Amino acid sequence: xxxxxxxxxxxxxxxxxxxxxxxxxxxxxxxxxxxxxxxxxxxxxxxxxxxxxxxxxxxxxxxxxxxxxxxxxxxxxxxxxxxxxxxxxxxxxxxxxxxxxxxxxxxxxxxxxxxxxxxxxxxxxxxxxxxxxxxxxxxxxxxxxxxxxxxxxxxxxxxxxxxxxxxxxxxxxxxxxxxxxxxxxxxxxxxxxxxxxxxxxxxxxxxxxxxxxxxxxxxxxxxxxxxxxxxxxxxxxxxxxxxxxxxxxxxxxxxxxxxxxxxxxxxxxxxxxxxxxxxxxxxxxxxxxxxxxxxxxxxxxxxxxxxxxxxxxxxxxxxxxxxxxxxxxxxxxxxxxxxxxxxxxxxxxxxxxxxxxxxxxxxxxxxxxxxxxxxxxxxxxxxxxxxxxxxx
Numbered sequence: 001x002x003x004x005x006x007x008x009x010x011x012x013x014x015x016x017x018x019x020x021x022x023x024x025x026x027x028x029x030x031x032x033x034x035x036x037x038x039x040x041x042x043x044x045x046x047x048x049x050x051x052x053x054x055x056x057x058x059x060x061x062x063x064x065x066x067x068x069x070x071x072x073x074x075x076x077x078x079x080x081x082x083x084x085x086x087x088x089x090x091x092x093x094x095x096x097x098x099x100x101x102x103x104x105x106x107x108x109x110x111x112x113x114x115x116x117x118x119x120x121x122x123x124x125x126x127x128x129x130x131x132x133x134x135x136x137x138x139x140x141x142x143x144x145x146x147x148x149x150x151x152x153x154x155x156x157x158x159x160x161x162x163x164x165x166x167x168x169x170x171x172x173x174x175x176x177x178x179x180x181x182x183x184x185x186x187x188x189x190x191x192x193x194x195x196x197x198x199x200x201x202x203x204x205x206x207x208x209x210x211x212x213x214x215x216x217x218x219x220x221x222x223x224x225x226x227x228x229x230x231x232x233x234x235x236x237x238x239x240x241x242x243x244x245x246x247x248x249x250x251x252x253x254x255x256x257x258x259x260x261x262x263x264x265x266x267x268x269x270x271x272x273x274x275x276x277x278x279x280x281x282x283x284x285x286x287x288x289x290x291x292x293x294x295x296x297x298x299x300x301x302x303x304x305x306x307x308x309x310x311x312x313x314x315x316x317x318x319x320x321x322x323x324x325x326x327x328x329x330x331x332x333x334x335x336x337x338x339x340x341x342x343x344x345x346x347x348x349x350x351x352x353x354x355x356x357x358x359x360x361x362x363x364x365x366x367x368x369x370x371x372x373x374x375x376x377x378x379x380x381x382x383x384x385x386x387x388x389x390x391x392x
Contacts, residue, residue: 060338072384073341073384073385073386074344074375074378074379074383074384074385074386075375075385075386075388076334076344076372076373076374076375076376076379076385076386076387076388077372077373077374077375077387077388077389077390077391078334078370078371078372078373078376078387078389078390078391079370079371079373079390079391079392080368080369080370080390080391080392081314081316081365081366081367081368081369081370081371082367082368082392083312083313083314083367084313084314084315085309085310085311085313086308086309086310086313086315086353086355086358086360087306087308087309087355088306088307088308088309088353088354088355088360089254089304089305089306089307089355090243090304090305090307091302091303091304092237092238092239092302092303092305093237093300093301093302093303094235094236094237094286094300094301094302094303095235095236095237095298095299095300095301096233096234096235096257096288096295096296096297096298096299096300096301097233097234097235097236097297097298098228098229098230098232098233098234098297099232100202100204100227100228100229100232101207101226101227101228101229101297102201102226102227102228103210103223103225103226104129104198104200104201104223104224104225104226104227105219105220105221105222105223105224106132106195106198106217106218106219106221106224107195107198107219108132108134108192108195108196108217108218108219109132109216109217109218109219110132110133110134110135110196110216110217110218111132111133111214111215111216111217112130112131112132112133112211112212112213112214112215112216112217112224113130113131113132113133113213114130114131114213115129115130115209115212115213116128116129116130116131117129117130117206117209117225118206118209119206119207119208119209120205120206121205121206122203122204122205123200123203123204123205123206123227124200124203125200125201125202125203126199126200127199127200128197128198128199129198129199129200129206129224129225130197130198130224130225131196131197131198132195132196132197132198132217133196134193134196137189137192137193137196138193140189141186141189141190141193144182144185144186144189145186147182148179148182148183148186151175151178151179151181151182151183152179154175154178154179155175155176155178155179157175158171158172158174158175158176159172159175159176198224198225200227201227202227202229203229203231204227204228204229204230205227205228205229205230206225206226206227207225207226207227207228208225208226209224209225210222210223210224210225210226211223211224228297230295230296230297231290233287233288233295233297234269234285234286234287234288235255235285235286235288235301235303236283236284236285236286237283237284237286237301237303238276238279238281238282238283238284239281239282239283239284239305240280240281241275241280241281241282243305243307244282246307246308247268247271247284247305247307248268248271249267249268249269249270249271250267250268251267251268251305251306251307252265252266252267252306253265253266253267253268253286253303253304253305253306254266254303254304254306255286255288255301255302255303255304256301256302256304257292257295257299257300257301257302258300258302259299259300260294260295260299262292262294262295264288264289264292266286266287266288266289267286268284268285268286268305269285269286269287270284270285271283271284271285272284284305286303308353310360313352313360313361314360314361314362314365314366314367315358315359315360315361316331316358316359316361316365316371317357317358317359317373318354318357318358318359319357319377320371320372320373320376320377321349321351321359322377324348328348328349329348329349329351330346330347330348330349331347331349331364331365331371331372331376332344332345332346332347332371332372332376332379332381333345333347333365333369333370333371333372334370334371334372334385334387336370340386340387340388341384341385341386341387342370342384342385342387343382343383343384343385344372344376344379344380344381344382344383344384344385345381345382346379346381347364347365347371348364349361349362349363349364349365350362350363350364370387370390372385373391
């Protein structure tokens with residue numbers, strides 16, 4: 001009340017003190033036709049009018065504040081509705097996999113003579129990893145090579161004789177058959193010798209050396225190495241069939257690998273065409289970027305798949321919503337009387353998806369509406385309210 005009296009007194013003082021003096025100055029300027037004086041007086045009158053208007057606004061604000069106090073207005077905060085991007089995700093668990101994670105078995109029987117790599121070594125496709133004792137196979141090849149050379153010489157001589165009509169056709173054919181048979185035997189032994197070298201089938205890392213030097217190995221026996229390619233890993237997860245129309249190749253996903261503290265954005269790179277009849281799910285594949293370090297096969301991944309997005313959505317906090325007995329969700333829209341006072345109006349809403357504490361509103365409120373925030377859940381329809389803070 002003291003503020004109102006003070007402001008009113010200042011207003012009256014401006015009016016009473018300035019009016020008589022101003023009128024006499026105007027009369028004098030008019031009589032003397034002093035254009036400059038008239039222009040200055042016009043500016044002065046405008047300045048006084050602006051001062052009075054400002055004082056009037058302060059009086060109205062003070063009166064509104066007193067009125068709110070006297071009529072027990074409920075204090076709330078509010079927000080003016082504008083469009084925003086709304087994203088919905090669903091959560092699944094997946095596993096890190098790689099198609100190139102294999103055990104390497106020997107293809108020849110013998111003593112594991114030499115291992116050329118260590119665990120953790122990066123190897124290239126075709127690189128020799130270990131050598132198996134050939135058991136004299138190399139000597140056999142050397143001996144057979146001599147027989148092949150002799151058979152070739154004999155064949156070439158018989159061929160020339162037969163072409164000159166000196167030798168018989170039977171001798172020529174026998175020499176040819178002997179030479180070809182020796183060649184085939186040599187090739188067979190060379191293939192066996194190749195199998196005494198254990199080679200990397202693809203680029204990767206030696207994850208484990210299973211068999212030690214000196215042990216006897218054989219096809220179908222114990223594996224010698226585990227080789228893993230960590231540059232082409234992916235996450236595989238199973239998606240319920242009811243999401244089939246909501247996702248596609250390229251759908252954004254967020255992946256969390258809690259065991260190593262890594263989170264990254266990716267996308268669906270492959271969708272399976274088969275729905276498992278036992279669980280009604282299909283598989284999806286998400287490639288892991290090569291810049292994500294520390295990832296290992298069989299890590300558990302938390303996968304958030306973005307199945308819905310609206311870039312022009314009306315979004316509210318689920319904390320401001322109430323539910324009626326018939327299941328209708330409501331909020332309170334504020335019908336403003338002035339800058340801070342208004343009336344709460346109960347509005348039934350049609351809502352869409354909920355995610356992470358936010359709700360998309362499909363019907364009921366529009367852009368520009370002011371809705372109650374803090375204090376709104378305790379309001380009644382048509383209750384008088386005072387907004388203490390208006391959020392954008």
